[in-house]
Structure formats: structure tokens, C-alpha cells
Amino acid sequence: MMKRKYQTTMESFIKTAANSDEGLEEYNLKWSRDDDVLWAATKNFSLKEEEKELKVAAYDLDGTIIGTKSGKAVGKHAHDWRLYAHLVPEKLVKETDRGFVICIFTNQAGIKSNYTPEGMIRVKFQQVIRKLAVPCAIFVSCTYGYSRKPSTGMWKTFLRSVSNGKSIASSSFFVGDAAGRQKDFSDSDRKFARNCNLDFYTPEEYFYGDQDNSVRDLPLKGIDFKAMLVKEPTSLLDPPNALDSLKAGEQQMIILIGYPGAGKSTFSEAHLTPLGVVRINMDTLGTKAKCFSLAQTSLAEGRSVVIDNTNPRPDSRGPFIDIAKARNIPARAFHFQASKDFAMHMSAVRRNQGGRMIPPQAYALYNNGFRKPQLEEGFLDIVSVGFVPVFKDEAHKQAFLECT
Numbered sequence: 001m002m003k004r005k006y007q008t009t010m011e012s013f014i015k016t017a018a019n020s021d022e023g024l025e026e027y028n029l030k031w032s033r034d035d036d037v038l039w040a041a042t043k044n045f046s047l048k049e050e051e052k053e054l055k056v057a058a059y060d061l062d063g064t065i066i067g068t069k070s071g072k073a074v075g076k077h078a079h080d081w082r083l084y085a086h087l088v089p090e091k092l093v094k095e096t097d098r099g100f101v102i103c104i105f106t107n108q109a110g111i112k113s114n115y116t117p118e119g120m121i122r123v124k125f126q127q128v129i130r131k132l133a134v135p136c137a138i139f140v141s142c143t144y145g146y147s148r149k150p151s152t153g154m155w156k157t158f159l160r161s162v163s164n165g166k167s168i169a170s171s172s173f174f175v176g177d178a179a180g181r182q183k184d185f186s187d188s189d190r191k192f193a194r195n196c197n198l199d200f201y202t203p204e205e206y207f208y209g210d211q212d213n214s215v216r217d218l219p220l221k222g223i224d225f226k227a228m229l230v231k232e233p234t235s236l237l238d239p240p241n242a243l244d245s246l247k248a249g250e251q252q253m254i255i256l257i258g259y260p261g262a263g264k265s266t267f268s269e270a271h272l273t274p275l276g277v278v279r280i281n282m283d284t285l286g287t288k289a290k291c292f293s294l295a296q297t298s299l300a301e302g303r304s305v306v307i308d309n310t311n312p313r314p315d316s317r318g319p320f321i322d323i324a325k326a327r328n329i330p331a332r333a334f335h336f337q338a339s340k341d342f343a344m345h346m347s348a349v350r351r352n353q354g355g356r357m358i359p360p361q362a363y364a365l366y367n368n369g370f371r372k373p374q375l376e377e378g379f380l381d382i383v384s385v386g387f388v389p390v391f392k393d394e395a396h397k398q399a400f401l402e403c404t
């Protein structure tokens with residue numbers, strides 16, 4: 001009797017195991033790389049040829065589709081994961097029945113530092129997708145660059161590689177846990193949804209219908225860049241005639257003061273270089289000594305100079321003022337009004353356009369030593385420099401309008 005029961009259990013176990021494997025090879029992921037985006041689709045992922053519009057059901061992964069068994073924020077090994085909720089696979093299958101294609105967008109910069117190696121991530125994601133057992137595509141950002149949410153590199157990969165030129169239906173949406181609530185570590189999922197023009201839901205709201213966790217009425221922090229563009233552009237300079245004396249040929253030293261990314265170099269090149277002003281910049285010259293030396297020789301040649309460094313402290317500005325004073329040449333402060341958030345946004349825009357991003361520590365360093373420029377330091381005047389966006393092309397403007 002016992003033996004028979006054992007045999008039956010064993011047979012049914014083997015049968016179940018065989019059944020559960022059946023068809024799962026359809027969910028095998030075939031990986032590709034697009035710059036710093038790793039992406040894959042299941043074998044059975046396909047778009048309906050006849051439909052012009054693509055209904056996209058998009059999800060974040062960590063904290064949305066899965067959590068960790070260990071309770072850590074990020075799973076440290078391939079098996080340290082569990083579904084966010086039991087109903088996740090069922091809910092995703094329902095979305096495919098409603099005609100949506102399932103896509104996952106996940107930030108995994110740990111791949112670059114090898115904190116979470118790429119091989120481990122692939123094994124883990126394959127397990128997750130088999131568990132979901134739904135046709136889907138998954139996009140993985142491997143760096144801190146343009147592909148990292150909230151920037152839209154992964155979405156661009158999706159549009160290029162998967163959407164096949166179809167337009168994206170307005171019913172498309174994104175679900176993510178980084179929504180900018182008090183308990184959230186960031187709002188990058190919500191900003192990503194906004195950048196991609198997708199409706200946004202938190203996992204609690206989406207999976208459980210929990211309206212208390214809706215962020216619909218919660219203002220998104222940061223700067224509303226779209227609103228900035230429709231506002232009346234503020235005057236660039238206050239006073240507006242601040243460049244008249246320079247234009248009239250007076251020799252001057254102009255000391256710029258502002259965050260990295262506040263627009264100092266752009267201003268110099270657009271407004272001062274055409275007037276023959278020599279630009280003195282630490283990044284290009286390399287050392288302070290070279291900056292002092294070029295300031296001295298240029299003034300001796302009768303030319304005006306602009307000190308295009310951040311110059312946050314009186315002791316960073318003082319030595320330059322002394323050089324001007326020694327020749328009886330007026331030193332002027334041009335203080336850039338761009339806030340820290342704004343300057344950081346501009347830095348991220350530059351990165352998203354393929355340029356260099358300024359490390360966040362540079363902003364803390366600026367803030368720590370910052371003192372507002374005062375006439376007592378020896379300045380002839382203090383000019384306030386506002387911000388008027390100037391875009392080199394449409395792509396630059398679009399990059400500016402993205403939340404970063």
C-alpha cells in the first residue's frame with residue numbers, strides 16, 4: 001500500500017515536472033546589445049502585423065515585478081528573488097489577452113561595476129520570465145548613462161528594435177515603484193513614464209487597486225522644464241546693458257561665478273569671445289598657475305579676460321581680482337542664477353547628448369564653499385546672469401525637455 005502510494009506520488013511528480021517544462025522553451029530569452037542597453041525578447045514574442053498602434057504594458061522589474069527573498073534592495077545572487085505578488089503572472093497574461101505587449105525596463109548599473117555581473121543577471125531574468133510565462137521583451141540599462149531611467153535610452157532601443165515603426169497607443173502605461181512617494185528612494189520610474197508619454201501607476205495601485213498609493217495628485221519634484229519654455233524668457237543680464245562698456249572697448253576682467261553646468265562657457269563663447277575677450281578656463285588650462293599666468297599676459301597685451309571657472313569662494317576670486325587691480329583694470333562679477341537642480345539637469349542633458357557628465361560631488365563642493373559675491377571683494381559691479389534656453393537643434397531641445 002505504502003509502496004503504491006509512493007509510486008503514484010512519484011509518477012505524478014515526474015509527470016507534473018514534465019508538464020511544467022512543456023512549452024517553457026518558448027520563454028527562452030535571446031539577448032542582444034544596443035550600446036549600453038542589454039535587451040531580449042522571449043521566443044514567442046511577436047507583434048500583430050495588422051495593428052498599426054501598439055498597446056504597451058510596461059513595467060519596472062525590482063520592487064514591481066519581483067522583490068528579493070533576502071529582503072535586500074537588490075538581489076545579490078541569481079536565486080535571490082520572488083514575485084512581487086502571486087497575482088503578477090495572471091495580471092500580465094490578462095494584459096496580453098487585452099492586446100497589450102509586455103515590456104520590462106530595468107536599471108542595472110551594477111552590471112558595469114560588476115556588483116551584479118551580467119551573467120548572473122541573465123540567469124536570474126531567464127528564471128523570472130519563465131515564472132511569468134508570458135511573451136515579453138526586457139530592456140536592461142547597464143550604466144549610469146542615457147539609458148538609465150528616467151532618461152529614455154531604453155525606450156529608444158524599444159522603439160528602434162521592437163516596435164517596428166508602429167505608433168504607441170495612448171492606453172499604454174508604465175508601472176514602477178520609484179514614484180517619488182515619501183517611502184520611495186527616487187521618482188525615476190514616474191519621470192521615465194512622463195518622458196516616454198506613458199500613463200503611470202505604482203505597483204500597489206496597479207496590482208491591488210490601492211488608491212492610497214496613487215501618485216496622480218502628487219506633484220512631481222524638480223523643475224518643470226516644459227513650463228519654463230512657455231514662460232516669458234527672462235532678460236539674460238541684469239542690468240541689461242552690462243556689456244556696453246566692454247563693447248565700447250574698455251579693458252576688463254570678468255569673473256564668472258556659477259555651478260558647473262550653469263551655462264558659463266556657453267555664455268562666454270556666445271557673448272564674450274566675439275568681443276575678443278580671452279577665455280581662461282581651468283578645464284582647458286589644467287592648473288591654477290596657468291590660469292593666473294594667462295590672465296597676466298593677456299591683460300599686459302591690452303586684452304580683456306573672462307575667468308570661466310566656478311569661482312564659488314572669495315579666496316578663489318581674490319587672486320584674479322588682485323591681478324586686475326595691479327594693472328588698474330576693473331574686475332567685474334557675473335553671477336549665474338541657475339539653481340543646483342537646474343545646473344544638474346543641464347549636465348544630464350549634456351550627457352544625454354553624448355557629452356561629459358559632471359560628477360554630483362562637484363555640486364556639493366561648490367555649495368560648501370559658496371559665498372555670494374560682494375563689492376567689498378574689489379568688484380566694480382555684480383551682474384546677474386539669467387537663463388534663456390538656446391538649442392542647437394530639435395534633438396537638443398527634446399533632451400532639455402526630458403526629466404533627468
Ligand SMILES: [Mg+2]
Pocket residue numbers: 060061062063064176177178
Ligand atoms: Mg524598482
